[in-house]
């Protein structure tokens with residue numbers, strides 16, 4: 453490795469914290485290189501494959517020359533129609549096919565580009581802490597200022613809008629929400645969404661909800677969309693993704709929906725940066741949305757079993773946590789007096805188990821760690837055994 457001296461990274465890159473998963477990956481790779489049997493409960497990437505019916509749809513579509521050219525920026529009409537139909541069935545919300553839906557090359561892409569369309573230098577984004585890193589990087593890249601609001605256990609990891617600093621709110625343009633939440637796995641309530649909409653209207657904010665985990669939920673009550681709440685479309689945009697729902701993280705397909713001016717602004721930025729989603733992948737996406745329901749139920753049942761195995765393990769270990777109703781994460785308290793980092797390093801070195809330290813998602817994540825249920829029940833049981841030994 454040579455150190456870089458000739459080309460200095462831009463200030464915007466230098467102010468970003470190191471990307472969390474890169475560091476964890478490095479530590480994990482070192483252990484694997486040393487021949488250790490490492491169990492990773494760290495990364496939010498499904499271990500199971502994309503179902504065959506979606507892969508088959510891609511195969512057919514990829515052979516068709518009309519899919520080989522630049523896609524339309526707006527995405528295939530048929531894909532937007534399939535999104536609108538799916539949204540209607542799932543949330544009883546009508547979306548305009550022209551103007552209220554925009555396909556994305558993964559929702560990370562859309563979330564991180566969105567601030568470029570609406571922030572000016574110095575404008576503030578209100579960002580959850582702990583939270584998904586692209587809310588910060590998107591804000592910084594647009595020249596904006598992040599302001600972290602805490603997600604606290606005593607508030608069920610929902611924002612407390614009354615606690616926001618009014619001086620900061622005056623300068624704010626964007627309010628970011630993420631429900632079902634990563635990393636805490638909290639679910640939104642209708643009441644909180646109503647408050648968020650009222651707060652956004654009162655303070656002239658754009659309201660974002662990142663709903664990547666909309667379909668990974670275990671209870672009878674499915675997660676609600678922000679757009680189900682009256683008035684949401686006046687101020688709101690929601691980011692959805694096929695990644696977690698259909699085990700399609702590598703495919704890069706997602707969509708934004710909601711207020712048409714917000715959709716148009718994001719589309720304008722994207723038309724200057726990318727050229728849309730490979731059309732054959734959009735065709736596969738149509739198949740996923742139209743025919744994916746029974747797959748989703750089976751997939752969720754797998755995560756539910758894993759969750760139950762891990763929850764009973766954590767109980768035996770005396771580790772405190774809430775049973776998640778959604779997402780494939782468990783947000784757990786670090787036992788004893790260790791910091792998140794110390795605890796995660798201990799598990800890594802003594803149990804060869806990788807979990808994510810909570811502070812990596814923001815300072816209010818300190819004292820917690822995140823377990824991802826993206827490995828088999830057997831491996832989860834094995835991980836529990838090893839953790840028991842390490843912390844006994």
Ligand SMILES: *Cc1c(COP(=O)(O)O)cnc(C)c1O
Nearest residue numbers: 558559560584634664693695706
């Ligand atoms: C996985 C994830 C996303 C999006 O993933 P894409 O693959 O880019 O669609 C967005 N938000 C959160 C919180 C996630 O965990």
